[in-house]
Amino acid sequence: RGILLYGPPGTGKTMIAQAVANETNANFISVRGPQMLSKWVGESEKAIREIFRKARQVSPAIIFFDELDAIAPMRGLEESNHVMERVVNQLLAELDGLDSLKDVVVIAATNRPDILDPALLRSGRFDRLLLIGPPDKLGRYEILKIHATRIPNSEDVNLEELAELTDGYVGSDLNSLCCEAAMLAMRENLDRVNMNHYLEALKKVRPSVEENMVSYYERLSERFKGGVKIEPSSLIGYR
Template sequence: MILRIPRRCGRFEREIEVPTPNPRSRKDILEKLLLDFSHNLDEMEVHEISMSTHGFVGADLVSLCSRAAMNSNQNNRDILEYNDIKFALGKVRPSAMREVQIEIPNVKWSDIGGQEKLKLILKQAVEWPLKYGDSFSRLGITPPKGVLMFGPPGCSKTMIARALATESRLNFLSIKGPELFSKWVGESERAVREVFRKARQVAPSIIFFDEIDALGSERSSGNSSSVQERVLAQLLTELDGVTPLENVTIVAATNRPDRIDKALLRPGRIDRIVYVPLPDFDTRKEILKIKLGKMPVQNVDIETLVCETENYSGAEVNALCHEAAMKALEETLDAQVVTMEHFEKALNIVTPRTPPSLIELYQNYTQYIT
């Protein structure tokens, strides 16, 4: 039998925690590290770097500066520049995040056509509390803890979450609902606790739950199991339990909001619920402009394509462009351009697949929550 040494007076009577550096500490560390490098960074740029390195410890900042210096040398420059640091930020991962799945997305708002309302809501939930914390305190309100996006498949819900992480420069933990389930008793709940513990440790951060209906299905329903109910209970505990969820924002996505337990969606847990519909005329036009801007096209009428793609999801519009390019390659592998004729053939192959019954379900659910 192994006995633990008691942490009592006379033995280990003092405990000192060495936390992950906050932005001010990171700035102090960076200023000292940069003394060893020839650089042209000004104070504002150093401040910007300190605000962008959430979860970085001192050793990570050393690695960041070294990686930036290597990039500068590879470009035949003797002086370290801000762009070198930005390049290194995409290569160096914070140590505290290496035990969990972390992504460094490279999606920007400009890569997503339309969805301006949804972009604003996500900025309000994630970026505003960080940039305008004094305003929230002055009005006596707390930022929303979570945002749920629901809508048909292929409407850029996951892509928008990635863009949010890129633009806000926060640590991004991407979790798919079924990933947390285990056949061993207690392991699923432990996995949920571990995700939130890591997110708190490297806050501010975003936890993105894709297919959250698999995790938070309604209790005492035919779709839920005892494991799902225990996982849901653990998720509710993490959202508003004793341990505060500071600077950790939950962003979730689902195609079936009707299957999610109502307790998960009450104010104070997942506060904002946003419908992400099929793209309208203007949104489809933006998507096509972004996609066609990366393709060599000739005599392609965007207005006609927008009209022809009514009821298409964003993913189906992308698939249409891909299929048109494949039609061009079928004619000759040396094809240089994609024409309107290729798009007309593609329209016969790529058709809208969102059933009207699913749209009706979303509309009814929208009326229920408003």
């Protein structure tokens, strides 16, 4: 009943959750982690209870927690506080009651699975973990096709070549690339975007995902597969 999507920013974790809801005709309840935190005692926990109560009423439903690490960091870390610890405890209580919920699934997304409270990842809670990595060459080509249809391109634009040149680019990067190419054409008062505009745009729009970040998530994925406890320290320069 609990699924955790993790991976670099911009890889489409939120979009995947929305697509699952659309394909299953389930009601979609989306919550951004930071919005759950309140300075008033008890308000954050109350908000968690209300979300699950609403899901019970409108089932079949999917509850989606975006930026889960913002509300459920490992208890005891410097970044956590008493409010977050109470939120984690309330969230654990609600997740433990999932078996009694009919047609309610919880999906969460995070860029920082290494700082999540380990209790969230135990069996019966978020026990299905899926790595959502950057797209491969074919994936980048398909994403470029979607964005390119919105732009008047010249015949010399080669999307396959662009897909080859954009290793490490995620969906949001590719969208920015197409927008930048279109802006370059507009500045030249041209009606169409040509390949040179895309090549120039590549110099300005850089990939979000670097090689060390990819290897970090791959190592983390192997740890999850083997059931190895996550170390609280980050493996890349986030902290």
